Amino acid sequence: MRSTSRSMCRMVRLVLTLVLVSACSASEYEYLSWNYGKPPQCWDIPDDLRLCHNVGYTQMLLPNLLEHETIVEVKQQASSWVPLVHKNCHPGTQVFLCSLFAPVCLERPIYPCRWLCEAVRDGCTPIMEAFGFPWPEMLTCDKFPQDEVCIAMTQPNATDATRPTGYSPICPPCDNELNADAMLEHMCASEFAFKAKIKEVQRENMDRKVILQKRKKMVKQGNLKKKDLKQLVLYLKNGADCPCQQLENLSNQYLIMGRKVDKQYLLTGIHKWDKTSKDFKKAIKKLKTYKCPAFENVF
Template identity: 80%
Template sequence: MLSASEYFWRMIRLAVTVALMSACRTSQDEYVPWNSDMYGPSYGKPPQCVDIPEDLRLCHNVGYNQMLLPNLLEHETMAEVKQQASSWVPLVYKNCHPGTQVFLCSLFAPVCLERPIYPCRWLCEAVRDGCTPIMEAFGFPWPEMLTCDKFPQGDVCIAMTQPNATEASKPTGYSPICPPCDHEMKTDAMLEHMCASEFAFKAKIREVKRENMDRKVILQKRKKMLKEGNLSKKDMKTLVLYLKNGADCPCQQLDNLGNQYLIMGRKVDKQHLLTGIHKWDKSSKEFKKAVKKLKTHKCPAFENVFK
Protein backbone atom coordinates (compact mmCIF):
# COMPACT_ATOMS: atom_id res chain seq x y z
CA MET A 1 0.00 0.00 0.00
CA LEU A 2 1.27 3.46 -0.88
CA SER A 3 1.86 5.97 1.89
CA ALA A 4 0.00 9.30 1.67
CA SER A 5 3.21 11.03 0.63
CA GLU A 6 4.01 8.46 -2.09
CA TYR A 7 0.45 8.61 -3.41
CA PHE A 8 0.56 12.41 -3.46
CA TRP A 9 3.76 12.54 -5.51
CA ARG A 10 2.58 9.79 -7.85
CA MET A 11 -0.52 11.86 -8.59
CA ILE A 12 1.63 14.97 -9.19
CA ARG A 13 3.84 13.10 -11.65
CA LEU A 14 0.83 11.69 -13.48
CA ALA A 15 -0.90 15.08 -13.71
CA VAL A 16 2.25 16.87 -14.85
CA THR A 17 3.05 14.21 -17.43
CA VAL A 18 -0.45 14.39 -18.91
CA ALA A 19 -0.30 18.19 -19.04
CA LEU A 20 3.09 18.11 -20.73
CA MET A 21 1.90 15.60 -23.34
CA SER A 22 -1.03 17.90 -24.04
CA ALA A 23 1.22 20.95 -24.34
CA CYS A 24 3.57 19.19 -26.73
CA ARG A 25 0.94 17.54 -28.91
CA THR A 26 1.05 20.04 -31.80
CA SER A 27 4.27 18.83 -33.43
CA GLN A 28 7.66 17.47 -32.56
CA ASP A 29 9.27 20.57 -34.12
CA GLU A 30 7.76 22.72 -31.37
CA TYR A 31 9.48 20.81 -28.57
CA VAL A 32 11.46 23.25 -26.42
CA PRO A 33 14.83 21.84 -25.26
CA TRP A 34 16.03 21.87 -21.65
CA ASN A 35 18.39 24.77 -22.14
CA SER A 36 15.69 27.18 -23.34
CA ASP A 37 15.30 30.37 -21.30
CA MET A 38 11.58 29.57 -21.12
CA TYR A 39 12.30 26.57 -18.96
CA GLY A 40 15.04 27.80 -16.66
CA PRO A 41 18.84 27.84 -16.56
CA SER A 42 21.16 26.74 -19.35
CA TYR A 43 23.13 23.65 -18.37
CA GLY A 44 26.56 22.62 -19.55
CA LYS A 45 25.29 19.04 -19.72
CA PRO A 46 21.77 17.57 -19.88
CA PRO A 47 20.25 16.70 -16.48
CA GLN A 48 20.48 13.08 -15.39
CA CYS A 49 18.09 11.14 -13.20
CA VAL A 50 19.92 10.05 -10.00
CA ASP A 51 18.94 8.50 -6.68
CA ILE A 52 18.24 10.89 -3.81
CA PRO A 53 20.90 9.95 -1.21
CA GLU A 54 19.99 9.31 2.42
CA ASP A 55 22.19 12.17 3.62
CA LEU A 56 20.24 14.70 1.54
CA ARG A 57 18.09 15.21 4.65
CA LEU A 58 15.90 17.93 3.19
CA CYS A 59 14.42 15.69 0.49
CA HIS A 60 15.24 12.04 1.25
CA ASN A 61 11.73 11.38 2.60
CA VAL A 62 9.82 13.72 0.29
CA GLY A 63 7.88 10.92 -1.46
CA TYR A 64 9.91 9.98 -4.56
CA ASN A 65 13.31 8.31 -4.88
CA GLN A 66 15.06 9.97 -7.82
CA MET A 67 15.88 13.57 -8.80
CA LEU A 68 17.33 15.54 -11.69
CA LEU A 69 20.94 16.70 -11.53
CA PRO A 70 21.82 19.50 -12.27
CA ASN A 71 18.81 20.73 -10.33
CA LEU A 72 16.65 23.81 -10.92
CA LEU A 73 18.94 26.00 -8.79
CA GLU A 74 21.90 25.23 -11.10
CA HIS A 75 23.70 23.01 -8.59
CA GLU A 76 25.72 20.67 -10.81
CA THR A 77 27.09 18.20 -8.24
CA MET A 78 25.43 16.23 -5.46
CA ALA A 79 27.97 17.62 -2.99
CA GLU A 80 26.81 21.15 -3.79
CA VAL A 81 23.14 20.15 -3.52
CA LYS A 82 23.73 18.60 -0.07
CA GLN A 83 25.69 21.58 1.21
CA GLN A 84 23.12 24.14 0.07
CA ALA A 85 20.05 22.09 1.03
CA SER A 86 21.29 21.36 4.56
CA SER A 87 20.78 25.03 5.51
CA TRP A 88 17.04 24.64 4.97
CA VAL A 89 16.40 21.54 7.10
CA PRO A 90 15.80 23.52 10.34
CA LEU A 91 13.22 25.70 8.57
CA VAL A 92 11.19 22.64 7.53
CA TYR A 93 11.17 21.47 11.16
CA LYS A 94 9.85 24.85 12.30
CA ASN A 95 6.53 24.08 10.52
CA CYS A 96 6.16 27.65 9.24
CA HIS A 97 4.10 26.42 6.24
CA PRO A 98 2.84 22.94 5.29
CA GLY A 99 4.24 23.29 1.76
CA THR A 100 7.80 24.24 2.74
CA GLN A 101 9.43 20.87 1.99
CA VAL A 102 7.49 20.35 -1.25
CA PHE A 103 8.46 23.84 -2.45
CA LEU A 104 12.15 23.49 -1.59
CA CYS A 105 12.52 19.95 -2.91
CA SER A 106 10.88 20.85 -6.22
CA LEU A 107 13.97 23.04 -6.73
CA PHE A 108 16.77 21.26 -4.85
CA ALA A 109 15.72 17.74 -5.89
CA PRO A 110 13.28 18.09 -8.83
CA VAL A 111 11.26 15.03 -9.75
CA CYS A 112 12.42 13.21 -12.91
CA LEU A 113 10.27 14.28 -15.87
CA GLU A 114 10.92 15.11 -19.53
CA ARG A 115 11.03 18.84 -18.81
CA PRO A 116 11.82 20.86 -15.67
CA ILE A 117 8.67 21.67 -13.70
CA TYR A 118 8.93 24.62 -11.33
CA PRO A 119 6.86 25.29 -8.19
CA CYS A 120 3.79 27.49 -8.63
CA ARG A 121 4.31 31.16 -7.85
CA TRP A 122 1.52 31.16 -5.27
CA LEU A 123 3.17 28.24 -3.43
CA CYS A 124 6.44 30.19 -3.30
CA GLU A 125 4.59 33.26 -2.01
CA ALA A 126 2.72 31.24 0.63
CA VAL A 127 5.92 29.58 1.91
CA ARG A 128 7.80 32.89 1.79
CA ASP A 129 5.08 34.73 3.73
CA GLY A 130 4.80 31.95 6.30
CA CYS A 131 8.51 31.41 6.84
CA THR A 132 10.03 34.88 6.44
CA PRO A 133 9.10 35.95 10.02
CA ILE A 134 10.95 32.92 11.39
CA MET A 135 13.96 33.53 9.14
CA GLU A 136 14.05 37.21 10.13
CA ALA A 137 14.01 36.23 13.80
CA PHE A 138 17.40 34.63 13.15
CA GLY A 139 18.60 37.53 10.99
CA PHE A 140 18.22 35.84 7.59
CA PRO A 141 16.32 37.44 4.68
CA TRP A 142 14.37 35.52 2.05
CA PRO A 143 17.13 34.79 -0.52
CA GLU A 144 17.22 36.28 -4.00
CA MET A 145 17.59 32.84 -5.57
CA LEU A 146 14.01 32.10 -4.42
CA THR A 147 12.39 35.31 -5.69
CA CYS A 148 8.80 34.25 -6.31
CA ASP A 149 8.31 36.38 -9.46
CA LYS A 150 10.47 33.96 -11.43
CA PHE A 151 8.04 31.06 -10.96
CA PRO A 152 5.02 30.34 -13.21
CA GLN A 153 1.49 31.45 -12.35
CA GLY A 154 -0.85 29.56 -14.66
CA ASP A 155 1.41 27.05 -16.43
CA VAL A 156 2.07 23.48 -15.36
CA CYS A 157 3.72 23.81 -11.97
CA ILE A 158 4.22 22.00 -8.66
CA ALA A 159 1.53 22.75 -6.09
CA MET A 160 0.39 21.30 -2.80
CA THR A 161 -2.77 22.91 -1.46
CA GLN A 162 -5.26 25.30 -2.98
CA PRO A 163 -4.09 28.93 -3.42
CA ASN A 164 -6.90 30.12 -1.11
CA ALA A 165 -5.85 27.80 1.73
CA THR A 166 -6.75 29.27 5.12
CA GLU A 167 -5.14 29.28 8.53
CA ALA A 168 -6.69 25.85 9.06
CA SER A 169 -4.09 24.42 6.65
CA LYS A 170 -1.29 24.97 9.17
CA PRO A 171 0.27 21.65 10.19
CA THR A 172 -0.44 19.90 13.47
CA GLY A 173 2.05 21.07 16.06
CA TYR A 174 2.35 24.61 14.69
CA SER A 175 3.46 26.85 17.54
CA PRO A 176 3.32 30.64 17.89
CA ILE A 177 6.27 30.57 20.31
CA CYS A 178 9.07 33.00 19.43
CA PRO A 179 11.44 30.93 17.22
CA PRO A 180 14.60 31.45 19.36
CA CYS A 181 12.63 30.24 22.42
CA ASP A 182 11.13 27.12 20.86
CA HIS A 183 11.81 23.50 21.97
CA GLU A 184 13.99 24.57 24.87
CA MET A 185 15.48 21.25 25.93
CA LYS A 186 15.81 19.44 22.61
CA THR A 187 19.42 18.80 21.59
CA ASP A 188 18.73 19.22 17.87
CA ALA A 189 16.96 22.56 18.46
CA MET A 190 19.86 23.85 20.57
CA LEU A 191 22.37 22.88 17.89
CA GLU A 192 20.23 24.49 15.18
CA HIS A 193 20.10 27.70 17.19
CA MET A 194 23.85 27.52 17.68
CA CYS A 195 24.37 27.12 13.93
CA ALA A 196 22.30 30.22 13.29
CA SER A 197 24.43 32.12 15.82
CA GLU A 198 27.82 33.82 15.82
CA PHE A 199 28.36 33.77 19.57
CA ALA A 200 27.16 31.91 22.67
CA PHE A 201 27.59 32.44 26.40
CA LYS A 202 26.19 31.65 29.86
CA ALA A 203 24.52 34.58 31.61
CA LYS A 204 21.60 35.91 33.62
CA ILE A 205 19.11 38.47 32.33
CA ARG A 206 18.68 41.75 34.19
CA GLU A 207 15.69 43.21 32.38
CA VAL A 208 13.42 42.73 29.36
CA LYS A 209 11.73 45.70 27.65
CA ARG A 210 9.43 46.10 24.68
CA GLU A 211 10.87 48.27 21.92
CA ASN A 212 8.55 48.78 18.93
CA MET A 213 7.83 45.24 17.63
CA ASP A 214 10.96 43.76 19.25
CA ARG A 215 11.92 42.76 22.78
CA LYS A 216 15.09 44.26 24.20
CA VAL A 217 17.03 41.87 26.43
CA ILE A 218 19.43 43.54 28.89
CA LEU A 219 21.96 41.15 30.42
CA GLN A 220 23.75 41.06 33.75
CA LYS A 221 27.45 41.91 33.57
CA ARG A 222 28.89 38.47 34.34
CA LYS A 223 29.03 36.23 31.29
CA LYS A 224 30.88 33.00 30.58
CA MET A 225 31.82 32.80 26.91
CA LEU A 226 31.37 29.52 25.04
CA LYS A 227 31.69 30.82 21.49
CA GLU A 228 33.12 34.32 21.01
CA GLY A 229 32.51 34.91 17.32
CA ASN A 230 33.34 38.53 16.47
CA LEU A 231 32.44 39.95 19.89
CA SER A 232 35.10 42.17 21.44
CA LYS A 233 35.54 42.75 25.18
CA LYS A 234 33.97 46.18 24.69
CA ASP A 235 30.97 44.59 22.95
CA MET A 236 30.53 42.16 25.83
CA LYS A 237 30.38 44.92 28.44
CA THR A 238 27.60 46.82 26.68
CA LEU A 239 25.88 43.90 24.93
CA VAL A 240 22.12 44.24 24.46
CA LEU A 241 20.17 41.63 22.49
CA TYR A 242 16.95 42.03 20.52
CA LEU A 243 14.28 39.39 20.02
CA LYS A 244 13.31 40.37 16.47
CA ASN A 245 9.54 40.78 15.96
CA GLY A 246 9.16 39.17 19.38
CA ALA A 247 7.13 41.79 21.22
CA ASP A 248 3.98 39.66 21.36
CA CYS A 249 5.00 36.01 20.86
CA PRO A 250 5.47 33.81 23.97
CA CYS A 251 8.97 33.20 25.35
CA GLN A 252 8.84 31.41 28.69
CA GLN A 253 12.57 31.84 29.23
CA LEU A 254 12.19 35.62 29.35
CA ASP A 255 9.45 35.40 31.98
CA ASN A 256 11.79 34.08 34.67
CA LEU A 257 14.80 36.33 35.15
CA GLY A 258 16.19 34.36 38.07
CA ASN A 259 17.70 31.55 35.99
CA GLN A 260 21.05 31.17 34.25
CA TYR A 261 20.69 30.73 30.50
CA LEU A 262 22.64 29.54 27.50
CA ILE A 263 22.22 32.60 25.28
CA MET A 264 23.10 32.76 21.58
CA GLY A 265 23.08 35.59 19.08
CA ARG A 266 24.42 37.14 15.91
CA LYS A 267 25.02 40.64 14.65
CA VAL A 268 22.73 41.85 11.86
CA ASP A 269 23.30 45.40 10.65
CA LYS A 270 23.92 47.32 13.89
CA GLN A 271 21.88 45.10 16.20
CA HIS A 272 22.76 41.93 18.08
CA LEU A 273 19.85 39.51 17.66
CA LEU A 274 18.87 36.83 20.17
CA THR A 275 18.88 33.60 18.14
CA GLY A 276 18.57 31.05 20.92
CA ILE A 277 17.90 30.93 24.67
CA HIS A 278 17.88 27.76 26.76
CA LYS A 279 17.77 27.29 30.52
CA TRP A 280 21.19 26.32 31.89
CA ASP A 281 20.21 22.98 33.39
CA LYS A 282 22.96 20.41 33.90
CA SER A 283 20.43 17.91 35.22
CA SER A 284 19.03 17.67 31.66
CA LYS A 285 20.67 14.99 29.52
CA GLU A 286 19.59 16.85 26.37
CA PHE A 287 21.23 20.06 27.59
CA LYS A 288 24.50 18.37 28.60
CA LYS A 289 24.64 16.60 25.23
CA ALA A 290 24.11 19.86 23.32
CA VAL A 291 26.71 21.83 25.31
CA LYS A 292 29.24 19.04 24.77
CA LYS A 293 28.68 19.21 21.02
CA LEU A 294 28.76 23.01 20.74
CA LYS A 295 32.45 23.27 19.83
CA THR A 296 32.65 20.31 17.43
CA HIS A 297 29.24 20.29 15.70
CA LYS A 298 29.54 20.94 11.96
CA CYS A 299 27.02 23.54 10.85
CA PRO A 300 25.64 24.16 7.34
CA ALA A 301 26.99 27.27 5.62
CA PHE A 302 24.00 29.62 5.86
CA GLU A 303 25.97 32.53 4.43
CA ASN A 304 26.23 30.75 1.05
CA VAL A 305 22.44 30.46 0.80
CA PHE A 306 20.76 33.43 2.45
CA LYS A 307 21.99 36.37 0.42
Protein backbone atom coordinates in the same frame (compact mmCIF):
# COMPACT_ATOMS: atom_id res chain seq x y z
CA MET B 1 4.13 13.49 -27.28
CA ARG B 2 0.64 14.30 -25.98
CA SER B 3 0.38 10.85 -24.30
CA THR B 4 3.85 11.33 -22.82
CA SER B 5 2.76 14.63 -21.30
CA ARG B 6 -0.32 12.98 -19.82
CA SER B 7 1.91 10.26 -18.32
CA MET B 8 4.15 12.88 -16.79
CA CYS B 9 1.16 14.55 -15.16
CA ARG B 10 -0.13 11.24 -13.77
CA MET B 11 3.32 10.46 -12.38
CA VAL B 12 3.60 13.76 -10.55
CA ARG B 13 0.11 13.36 -9.09
CA LEU B 14 0.87 9.80 -7.99
CA VAL B 15 4.39 10.23 -6.65
CA LEU B 16 4.20 13.69 -5.11
CA THR B 17 0.52 13.77 -4.13
CA LEU B 18 0.64 17.39 -5.27
CA VAL B 19 -1.59 19.66 -7.34
CA LEU B 20 -0.66 20.44 -10.92
CA VAL B 21 -2.06 23.85 -11.79
CA SER B 22 -3.39 24.00 -15.37
CA ALA B 23 -4.37 21.18 -17.72
CA CYS B 24 -1.83 18.66 -18.91
CA SER B 25 -1.55 18.97 -22.66
CA ALA B 26 1.64 19.12 -24.66
CA SER B 27 1.04 22.64 -25.95
CA GLU B 28 0.83 24.02 -22.41
CA TYR B 29 4.30 22.95 -21.30
CA GLU B 30 6.25 26.19 -21.31
CA TYR B 31 9.28 25.39 -19.21
CA LEU B 32 11.77 27.92 -18.00
CA SER B 33 15.17 27.76 -19.69
CA TRP B 34 17.25 24.62 -19.19
CA ASN B 35 20.57 25.78 -20.53
CA TYR B 36 23.09 23.91 -18.39
CA GLY B 37 26.24 22.38 -19.81
CA LYS B 38 25.19 18.87 -18.79
CA PRO B 39 21.99 17.14 -19.92
CA PRO B 40 19.72 16.37 -16.93
CA GLN B 41 20.06 12.87 -15.47
CA CYS B 42 18.17 10.92 -12.82
CA TRP B 43 19.90 10.24 -9.50
CA ASP B 44 18.74 8.41 -6.39
CA ILE B 45 18.09 10.86 -3.56
CA PRO B 46 20.73 9.94 -0.94
CA ASP B 47 19.69 9.26 2.65
CA ASP B 48 21.99 12.02 3.90
CA LEU B 49 20.22 14.67 1.80
CA ARG B 50 18.22 15.47 4.94
CA LEU B 51 16.09 18.16 3.33
CA CYS B 52 14.52 15.83 0.77
CA HIS B 53 15.23 12.18 1.57
CA ASN B 54 11.61 11.67 2.77
CA VAL B 55 9.84 14.08 0.43
CA GLY B 56 7.75 11.36 -1.27
CA TYR B 57 9.79 10.26 -4.30
CA THR B 58 13.15 8.53 -4.64
CA GLN B 59 14.87 10.04 -7.70
CA MET B 60 15.85 13.59 -8.59
CA LEU B 61 17.16 15.47 -11.63
CA LEU B 62 20.71 16.79 -11.85
CA PRO B 63 21.53 19.53 -12.65
CA ASN B 64 18.72 20.76 -10.42
CA LEU B 65 16.67 23.92 -10.81
CA LEU B 66 19.18 25.97 -8.80
CA GLU B 67 22.02 25.05 -11.19
CA HIS B 68 23.74 22.63 -8.79
CA GLU B 69 25.45 19.98 -10.90
CA THR B 70 26.62 17.44 -8.30
CA ILE B 71 25.05 15.58 -5.38
CA VAL B 72 27.82 16.91 -3.12
CA GLU B 73 26.92 20.50 -3.99
CA VAL B 74 23.20 19.84 -3.48
CA LYS B 75 23.80 18.31 -0.03
CA GLN B 76 26.01 21.18 1.05
CA GLN B 77 23.58 23.89 -0.05
CA ALA B 78 20.41 22.10 1.05
CA SER B 79 21.63 21.31 4.57
CA SER B 80 21.27 24.92 5.70
CA TRP B 81 17.52 24.83 4.96
CA VAL B 82 16.69 21.80 7.13
CA PRO B 83 16.16 23.89 10.30
CA LEU B 84 13.63 26.11 8.48
CA VAL B 85 11.52 23.04 7.61
CA HIS B 86 11.65 22.05 11.29
CA LYS B 87 10.16 25.44 12.24
CA ASN B 88 6.83 24.51 10.57
CA CYS B 89 6.43 28.05 9.24
CA HIS B 90 4.36 26.76 6.29
CA PRO B 91 3.16 23.22 5.43
CA GLY B 92 4.53 23.51 1.88
CA THR B 93 8.08 24.52 2.82
CA GLN B 94 9.72 21.15 2.18
CA VAL B 95 7.81 20.54 -1.06
CA PHE B 96 8.73 23.99 -2.35
CA LEU B 97 12.43 23.70 -1.49
CA CYS B 98 12.78 20.12 -2.74
CA SER B 99 11.10 20.96 -6.05
CA LEU B 100 14.17 23.15 -6.62
CA PHE B 101 16.99 21.33 -4.82
CA ALA B 102 15.87 17.81 -5.79
CA PRO B 103 13.28 18.09 -8.61
CA VAL B 104 11.35 14.91 -9.32
CA CYS B 105 12.83 12.87 -12.15
CA LEU B 106 10.63 13.50 -15.20
CA GLU B 107 11.36 14.13 -18.86
CA ARG B 108 11.15 17.87 -18.26
CA PRO B 109 11.57 19.94 -15.10
CA ILE B 110 8.42 21.26 -13.46
CA TYR B 111 8.85 24.38 -11.36
CA PRO B 112 6.97 25.27 -8.18
CA CYS B 113 3.92 27.50 -8.57
CA ARG B 114 4.48 31.17 -7.93
CA TRP B 115 1.69 31.27 -5.34
CA LEU B 116 3.31 28.37 -3.43
CA CYS B 117 6.57 30.32 -3.35
CA GLU B 118 4.72 33.40 -2.12
CA ALA B 119 2.87 31.43 0.57
CA VAL B 120 6.08 29.82 1.86
CA ARG B 121 7.91 33.15 1.67
CA ASP B 122 5.19 34.98 3.59
CA GLY B 123 4.98 32.24 6.23
CA CYS B 124 8.71 31.76 6.72
CA THR B 125 10.15 35.26 6.29
CA PRO B 126 9.24 36.27 9.88
CA ILE B 127 11.10 33.19 11.13
CA MET B 128 14.13 34.00 8.98
CA GLU B 129 14.11 37.64 10.02
CA ALA B 130 14.14 36.58 13.67
CA PHE B 131 17.59 35.14 12.94
CA GLY B 132 18.66 38.08 10.79
CA PHE B 133 18.29 36.45 7.38
CA PRO B 134 16.34 37.93 4.44
CA TRP B 135 14.40 35.90 1.88
CA PRO B 136 17.17 35.04 -0.64
CA GLU B 137 17.27 36.44 -4.15
CA MET B 138 17.65 32.95 -5.66
CA LEU B 139 14.09 32.22 -4.46
CA THR B 140 12.47 35.35 -5.88
CA CYS B 141 8.89 34.25 -6.48
CA ASP B 142 8.30 36.33 -9.63
CA LYS B 143 10.48 34.00 -11.68
CA PHE B 144 8.24 30.97 -11.06
CA PRO B 145 5.27 30.11 -13.32
CA GLN B 146 1.81 31.37 -12.50
CA ASP B 147 -0.47 30.01 -15.21
CA GLU B 148 1.47 27.07 -16.62
CA VAL B 149 1.89 23.57 -15.20
CA CYS B 150 3.58 23.86 -11.82
CA ILE B 151 4.06 22.05 -8.53
CA ALA B 152 1.90 22.93 -5.56
CA MET B 153 0.74 21.31 -2.35
CA THR B 154 -2.58 22.88 -1.44
CA GLN B 155 -5.07 25.06 -3.28
CA PRO B 156 -4.12 28.75 -3.74
CA ASN B 157 -7.04 29.81 -1.50
CA ALA B 158 -5.90 27.55 1.35
CA THR B 159 -6.24 29.01 4.82
CA ASP B 160 -4.30 28.65 8.04
CA ALA B 161 -6.27 25.44 8.60
CA THR B 162 -3.71 23.77 6.31
CA ARG B 163 -0.90 24.31 8.81
CA PRO B 164 0.53 21.03 10.13
CA THR B 165 -0.65 19.56 13.39
CA GLY B 166 1.36 20.95 16.24
CA TYR B 167 2.04 24.30 14.62
CA SER B 168 2.48 26.99 17.26
CA PRO B 169 3.24 30.68 16.69
CA ILE B 170 6.05 30.80 19.24
CA CYS B 171 9.18 32.92 19.17
CA PRO B 172 11.65 31.01 16.96
CA PRO B 173 14.72 31.55 19.22
CA CYS B 174 12.70 30.31 22.22
CA ASP B 175 11.27 27.05 20.88
CA ASN B 176 12.34 23.46 21.55
CA GLU B 177 13.76 24.28 24.98
CA LEU B 178 16.47 21.78 26.00
CA ASN B 179 16.29 19.89 22.73
CA ALA B 180 19.83 19.06 21.61
CA ASP B 181 19.17 19.33 17.87
CA ALA B 182 17.40 22.69 18.27
CA MET B 183 20.24 24.00 20.43
CA LEU B 184 22.81 23.06 17.80
CA GLU B 185 20.69 24.61 15.04
CA HIS B 186 20.44 27.82 17.06
CA MET B 187 24.18 27.73 17.62
CA CYS B 188 24.79 27.43 13.88
CA ALA B 189 22.60 30.48 13.29
CA SER B 190 24.59 32.43 15.90
CA GLU B 191 27.92 34.23 15.95
CA PHE B 192 28.40 34.07 19.71
CA ALA B 193 27.05 32.32 22.81
CA PHE B 194 27.49 32.72 26.55
CA LYS B 195 26.06 31.78 29.94
CA ALA B 196 24.26 34.63 31.69
CA LYS B 197 21.25 35.78 33.66
CA ILE B 198 18.70 38.30 32.39
CA LYS B 199 18.26 41.57 34.23
CA GLU B 200 15.23 42.95 32.45
CA VAL B 201 13.00 42.47 29.40
CA GLN B 202 11.32 45.45 27.74
CA ARG B 203 9.02 45.86 24.75
CA GLU B 204 10.40 48.17 22.06
CA ASN B 205 8.09 48.68 19.08
CA MET B 206 7.52 45.18 17.66
CA ASP B 207 10.67 43.73 19.25
CA ARG B 208 11.58 42.60 22.74
CA LYS B 209 14.67 44.15 24.29
CA VAL B 210 16.67 41.78 26.52
CA ILE B 211 18.98 43.46 29.04
CA LEU B 212 21.54 41.12 30.57
CA GLN B 213 23.26 41.06 33.90
CA LYS B 214 26.94 42.04 33.75
CA ARG B 215 28.45 38.65 34.57
CA LYS B 216 28.74 36.40 31.52
CA LYS B 217 30.71 33.25 30.75
CA MET B 218 31.67 32.86 27.08
CA VAL B 219 30.87 29.61 25.29
CA LYS B 220 31.47 30.86 21.73
CA GLN B 221 33.00 34.31 21.33
CA GLY B 222 32.96 34.76 17.56
CA ASN B 223 33.69 38.39 16.68
CA LEU B 224 32.18 39.74 19.88
CA LYS B 225 34.68 41.98 21.68
CA LYS B 226 34.96 42.31 25.45
CA LYS B 227 33.88 45.96 25.38
CA ASP B 228 30.76 44.99 23.42
CA LEU B 229 29.99 42.16 25.83
CA LYS B 230 29.86 44.45 28.88
CA GLN B 231 27.03 46.60 27.56
CA LEU B 232 25.41 43.97 25.35
CA VAL B 233 21.67 44.31 24.72
CA LEU B 234 19.88 41.73 22.57
CA TYR B 235 16.67 42.09 20.58
CA LEU B 236 14.07 39.40 19.96
CA LYS B 237 13.11 40.45 16.44
CA ASN B 238 9.34 40.78 15.87
CA GLY B 239 8.92 39.10 19.24
CA ALA B 240 6.98 41.68 21.23
CA ASP B 241 3.89 39.49 21.52
CA CYS B 242 4.97 35.89 20.94
CA PRO B 243 5.28 33.65 24.02
CA CYS B 244 8.80 32.94 25.30
CA GLN B 245 8.88 31.06 28.58
CA GLN B 246 12.60 31.66 29.03
CA LEU B 247 12.08 35.44 29.15
CA GLU B 248 9.40 35.12 31.81
CA ASN B 249 11.65 33.57 34.47
CA LEU B 250 14.53 35.92 35.16
CA SER B 251 15.90 33.87 38.07
CA ASN B 252 17.44 31.18 35.85
CA GLN B 253 20.82 31.06 34.15
CA TYR B 254 20.59 30.68 30.38
CA LEU B 255 22.67 29.68 27.40
CA ILE B 256 22.14 32.80 25.30
CA MET B 257 23.06 33.01 21.61
CA GLY B 258 23.08 35.92 19.20
CA ARG B 259 24.44 37.54 16.10
CA LYS B 260 24.99 41.07 14.88
CA VAL B 261 22.78 42.30 12.05
CA ASP B 262 23.50 45.84 10.89
CA LYS B 263 24.07 47.70 14.19
CA GLN B 264 21.75 45.53 16.27
CA TYR B 265 22.45 42.34 18.21
CA LEU B 266 19.70 39.75 17.71
CA LEU B 267 18.78 37.00 20.14
CA THR B 268 18.96 33.83 18.07
CA GLY B 269 18.62 31.21 20.80
CA ILE B 270 17.96 30.94 24.51
CA HIS B 271 17.96 27.73 26.55
CA LYS B 272 17.91 27.14 30.28
CA TRP B 273 21.38 26.30 31.63
CA ASP B 274 20.52 22.92 33.10
CA LYS B 275 23.33 20.39 33.60
CA THR B 276 20.76 17.83 34.84
CA SER B 277 19.28 17.66 31.32
CA LYS B 278 20.73 14.96 29.06
CA ASP B 279 19.92 17.01 25.96
CA PHE B 280 21.62 20.09 27.37
CA LYS B 281 24.77 18.16 28.30
CA LYS B 282 24.80 16.47 24.90
CA ALA B 283 24.54 19.81 23.07
CA ILE B 284 27.22 21.51 25.19
CA LYS B 285 29.57 18.58 24.64
CA LYS B 286 29.09 18.69 20.86
CA LEU B 287 29.35 22.46 20.48
CA LYS B 288 33.13 22.55 20.04
CA THR B 289 33.26 19.84 17.39
CA TYR B 290 29.85 20.18 15.72
CA LYS B 291 30.18 20.98 12.03
CA CYS B 292 27.63 23.60 11.01
CA PRO B 293 26.56 24.04 7.38
CA ALA B 294 29.18 26.41 5.93
CA PHE B 295 26.71 28.59 4.06
CA GLU B 296 25.01 31.87 4.81
CA ASN B 297 21.42 30.75 5.29
CA VAL B 298 21.05 28.81 8.52
CA PHE B 299 17.77 29.00 10.44
